[in-house]
Amino acid sequence: NAGVTQTPKFRVLKTGQSMTLLCAQDMNHEYMYWYRQDPGMGLRLIHYSVGEGTTAKGEVPDGYNVSRLKKQNFLLGLESAAPSQTSVYFCASRGGRGPQETQYFGPGTRLLVL
Amino acid sequence: KQEVTQIPAALSVPEGENLVLNCSFTDSAIYNLQWFRQDPGKGLTSLLLIQSSQREQTSGRLNASLDKSSGRSTLYIAASQPGDSATYLCAVIKVDFGNEKLTFGTGTRLTIIP
Numbered sequence: 001n002a003g004v005t006q007t008p009k010f011r012v013l014k015t016g017q018s019m020t021l022l023c024a025q026d027m028n029h030e031y032m033y034w035y036r037q038d039p040g041m042g043l044r045l046i047h048y049s050v051g052e053g054t055t056a057k058g059e060v061p062d063g064y065n066v067s068r069l070k071k072q073n074f075l076l077g078l079e080s081a082a083p084s085q086t087s088v089y090f091c092a093s094r095g096g097r098g099p100q101e102t103q104y105f106g107p108g109t110r111l112l113v114l
Numbered sequence: 115k116q117e118v119t120q121i122p123a124a125l126s127v128p129e130g131e132n133l134v135l136n137c138s139f140t141d142s143a144i145y146n147l148q149w150f151r152q153d154p155g156k157g158l159t160s161l162l163l164i165q166s167s168q169r170e171q172t173s174g175r176l177n178a179s180l181d182k183s184s185g186r187s188t189l190y191i192a193a194s195q196p197g198d199s200a201t202y203l204c205a206v207i208k209v210d211f212g213n214e215k216l217t218f219g220t221g222t223r224l225t226i227i228p
Contacts, residue, residue: 108155
């Protein structure tokens with residue numbers, strides 16, 4: 001049981017390039033989330049999904065797209081990377097709506113946009 | 115808009131001391147509050163989750179309290195150890211239309227001095 005995994009761990013992009021970050025979970029969780037973490041700011045929600053085939057915008061969705069074609073995978077895409085998207089990206093998943101359900105986080109992807 | 119503040123941003127204490135980390139939030143209409151630990155270059159690990167109807171939760175040397183009316187939570191760490199060195203994040207959880215939204219503080223970076 002690997003939990004939540006993220007690929008890649010680190011990436012350098014040039015402005016205008018595109019890339020996709022992959023999040024995978026093996027806990028059969030319905031809910032999945034993408035956050036970004038920047039110095040001096042708390043984690044901010046980019047997009048989330050409440051089940052296979054669904055996606056929704058979070059707090060800071062501009063410049064990102066997501067897809068949830070399979071229940072276990074949640075992809076985050078940057079179509080045209082900008083230096084402002086330099087950040088650490090975290091994926092999380094959650095099993096259900098119960099009050100004791102917690103989000104499980106991946107190890108993060110560090111992205112540098114030059 | 116919910117705002118979550120953690121003060122101080124950094125804290126250093128000698129090994130063996132008891133310590134308290136603070137978290138304050140502006141909107142008391144919360145579902146849950148959660149404390150996480152983040153090690154350098156790693157993802158978040160859930161420590162304690164307090165439901166809005168609860169006043170505190172305990173796990174080993176950790177005790178988290180919640181006072182919704184004053185918009186405050188504290189994380190008490192007893193008999194601190196060097197392995198407790200990490201950044202501690204609190205997150206306030208609201209549920210809108212069945213979707214869980216976490217608002218994170220910026221964290222307190224804790225260093226335990228051997």
